[in-house]
Amino acid sequence: MPKFEFPPSIRSRPVYGTLEARPGKHHLMVADADGAEAILDVATPELMAKTHIIYIPKGAVFTDKLRALKPAQFYEGPSYAASLQRIRHVLQNAHMGLQIYLAGTEGLMGQAQNEAMQAGYPHTAIQTEHRGSIARRMQCVHCKGITEDVETDPFVCAHCGLNLFVRDHYSRRLAAYQGVCIDAEDPGNVPEAKGIYE
Template identity: 45%
Template structure:
C-alpha cells in the first residue's frame, strides 16, 4: 500500500565530477562509494589532489569499499564509524570550505537527505549539489503524530518505533526533515490496518 503521485519525491541525477571546481568533498555511505569508484579511470592526479572523501560503511554489502577509496589517494580520506559521526565531520568540512568547493553525496536515501540538510543549513543551493542513490531503497520515515523518526523502513504500513501507531508510508518527502511522512492508517478504526507489504527493499 503506497500513496503515489506526490511531486516532492526526490530525484537523484547522479554524480559527475565538476572539472572547474577548486575543491571536491564527497560524502559517501555504503554502496555510495561506487558513485566515485566507477569514475576512477577518468580521474587524474590533479583532480584527486583536490578531493576530500568522507565515507561510512553503513549499508554496504560487505565489500571493502574503504580500501578502494583510500587506494585512489585523494588529498584526504576519512572513514567514520557511524553516519552521525560522518555528518559531524561533514559539517566541519563545509563550515571551513571556500568558494569553488563542490559537494557530492551518494548512498541510501536517508543518508543523502541528512547530508543535504547540513549543506542547506550552511547556505548551499539545493540544485548545485549532485546526488546519487546507491544501495537499499529503505526509507527514513517521520511519524506525523509523535514526530519520531524511524530509519530503514522497508514495509508499509509499519509500526512507529516511537509511539507504536500503524503508519502508512507516503511518497511525500520533507527536505527540511530529510524524511518521508508516515500517517496513521487505522486512526478511525484501530486494529484494522492492512497487512504490511515490503515495498522498499
C-alpha cells in the same frame, strides 16, 4: 549492484541523478554503503587530488578501493552521527568553488544535503546518486520521531508505536518521508506489510 529505477512519483519526492565531475577548487564526497561505487565510477586522479571523502560503510567493503583512489583526505565513519561534526567542519570552513557529491541511501543523502543547505548551499547545486538500499528515513507526523531504514509499508513507529503508512511526501528540511497513522478510522485494521515498491 544495479541501480534501482524509482517509479514516477509526486513533486516533493527527491529525484537522484548520476554523479559527474564538475569544475571546482575542492570536492566533498559523502557516501554510505554501496554509494562508494558511485564515487569509484566518477573518480579520476585529477579530481581525487582535490577531494575529501567521508564514507560510512554500514557493513560494505569498499574502504580499501576508496583509499586506493588516493583522495586528498579520507575518513571512514562508523555512523552518520559520528561523521556529522566532520561534515559540518568541512562545510563551515569551505571556500567558494566547493563541489558537493552525495551517494548511497536516501537517508544519508537527505541528511547530508540538509547540512549543506544549512551552510548556505542551494539544494539544486548539490549532486546526488542513489545506490544500494531503497529503505526510507521516515518521520512520524504524530510524535515527530524518526525511524531509520524503513523497508515496509505500513510499519510501526519506533517511538510511539502507531501503525504508519509510508507516504511519498518528502521534506528536505527533515530529510524524511512522512508516516501517517493507517488505522485511525478503523483501529486495528492494518494491512499486511509489504516492501515499499512491491
